[in-house]
Amino acid sequence: MWQVIVGRVISGSGGAGLMSLAAVIITDLAPLRDVASWQSYLNVVATVGRSLGGPVGGFLADTIGWRWSFFGQAPIFIFAMILCALVLPSLTTRQGQIDAGSMKAKLARIDFLGAIFLGSGILSLLLPLRIAGQEVPWTSPIVLSLLIIGAVLLTLFIVTEMRWAKEPIFPLRLLRNRDVVFSYLIMGCQTAAQVGMMFAVPLYFQVTQRSSSTVAGAHLMPAVIGNTIGGLLTGAWIRRTGYFKAPLVFAGVVSFVCYALMILRWKGETDWAESLYIFPGGFGTGMSLNAVFVALQAAINPMDRAVAASGLYLTIPIGSILGMAGCNAVMQGIMPAELASSLRSLGIEGIEAEKIIKQATARVDYLDEAPKQVARVVVRAYVRGFEFSHGVSLLCSVMATTAALLMRNKKLGR
Structure with a gap:
C-alpha cells in the first residue's frame, strides 16, 4: 500500500x-x-x-x-x-533568453522552502476536514492539532515569501x-x-x-x-x-x-x-x-x-x-x-434506535434488511x-x- x-x-x-x-x-x-x-x-x-x-x-x-x-x-x-518535443515551439524565459548559469545556480533560484511550507500547510489544514467525521470524530485532538500545525506552517510560508525568498513560489x-x-x-x-x-x-x-x-x-x-x-x-x-x-x-x-x-x-x-x-x-x-x-x-x-x-x-x-x-x-x-x-x-428508542442509526449511516444495503416501516x-x-x-x-x-x-x-x- x-x-x-x-x-x-x-x-x-x-x-x-x-x-x-x-x-x-x-x-x-x-x-x-x-x-x-x-x-x-x-x-x-x-x-x-x-x-x-x-x-x-x-x-x-x-x-x-x-x-x-x-x-x-x-x-x-x-x-x-x-x-x-516534436511539435511545441521552444519557449524562452520572460527575460527573453535562457539563463546560462550552472544547474546549481538555477536550482538555488527555486523557492523550495516556500513550497514545503505551502504544501505541508495546506495538507495539514485539509487532512482533518477529510478524515473528521469518518476516520476520527470532529472532537478528536488529532483534528485540532492538525489545524494548529497547518496555521503555523502557512504563517511560516507567508514570512518566507515576504522576507527570504528571492523568487517566491507564489508572490503575495x-x-x-x-x-x-x-x-x-x-x-x-x-x-x-x-x-x-x-x-x-x-x-x-x-x-x-x-x-x-x-x-x-x-x-x-x-x-x-x-x-x-x-x-x-x-x-x-x-x-x-x-x-x-x-x-x-x-x-x-x-x-x-x-x-x-x-x-x-x-x-x-x-x-x-x-x-x-x-x-x-x-x-x-x-x-x-x-x-x-x-x-x-x-x-x-x-x-x-x-x-x-x-x-x-x-x-x-x-x-x-x-x-x-x-x-x-x-x-x-x-x-x-x-x-x-x-x-x-x-416508538423505537434507546439501544435499539442507536443500532438502527449506526447501521443506516454505515451502509446503504441496510435498507434491504430493515423492516419496511423502518426503511x-x-x-x-x-x-x-x-x-x-x-x-x-x-x-x-x-x-x-x-x-x-x-x-x-x-x-x-x-
Whole structure:
C-alpha cells in the first residue's frame, strides 16, 4: 500500500504541474481573447480522458490484472513526451533568453522552502476536514492539532515569501489585486459546489431507488456533459465578444438554479426528467472554469501568468475537499438526528434506535434488511440530509455569483 501511496504522490505532482503548464502554454501561444476557446478544447479532452479512464481501468483490472492499469499508462506518456518535443515551439524565459548559469545556480533560484511550507500547510489544514467525521470524530485532538500545525506552517510560508525568498513560489502581492482574489474564490466555490453535488447524487439514487453503483454513477453524466457544453459555449462567447464577466455571473445563477431545484424537488421519487436537474450545475461550472481563467490572465502582469495560473489550479483540490467535507459534515449531522426523531415517533428508542442509526449511516444495503416501516423513515432521513447537503452547494454558488458581480469588467483586444 505504501508503494501505491508514494506512486500516487509522484503522479499527482506531475499531473498538477501538467495542468498548469498546459494552461500557461496556451496563454503564450494564443491571443488572450482566443484563450478561452483553446482552454475549452483542453477541458473537453480532459473530460473525455477522465470518463474513459475509469471504465478502461476497471476492464483491465477484471481481465488481465490491475497492474496493467499502471503499466498501460507508460507508452501513452512516452508518446505524449515525444509529441511535445516534436511539435511545441521552444519557449524562452520572460527575460527573453535562457539563463546560462550552472544547474546549481538555477536550482538555488527555486523557492523550495516556500513550497514545503505551502504544501505541508495546506495538507495539514485539509487532512482533518477529510478524515473528521469518518476516520476520527470532529472532537478528536488529532483534528485540532492538525489545524494548529497547518496555521503555523502557512504563517511560516507567508514570512518566507515576504522576507527570504528571492523568487517566491507564489508572490503575495498578487493577492492585493481584488480580481485575482475573486478569481480564486469563484474557482474554489464552483468546484466545491459541484464536488458536493457529485458526492450526494449517486448516494441519493442508491438510497431512494436502490440503484446499483453503476446506474447511480451514470446519473452524473448530465453534469459531465454540462461541463463540456458550458466550456465550449463560453470559449465561443469570449472569442466573439471579448467580455468574460457576463459568463461568470450567468454561471453562478445557473448553478444556483440547479441546487435550488434539487432542494425543492428531489424528495425521494425522482423521475428521469428531474434527474437532469444536475445538468445546469455542470454547465455553470464548465462556464466558470473557462471564463475565470481568462479573467485572471486579464487582471495580472504577463510576467505573473505562470504563478497566477498555478494558484488558480491549486484552488481546485482545495475547493474539492472543502465541498466534500462540508456536504459530508452536514449529512452526518442532519441525517442521524432526523432518523432518531422519526424512530421515536415509531416508538423505537434507546439501544435499539442507536443500532438502527449506526447501521443506516454505515451502509446503504441496510435498507434491504430493515423492516419496511423502518426503511421508509431511513430513506426520509437521508432525503432530509441531502437537502441540507445541497444547501452547502447552493451557498457556494451564491458566493461565486457575488464574487463575479464584484469583478471589474473589461473588453479583451484581439
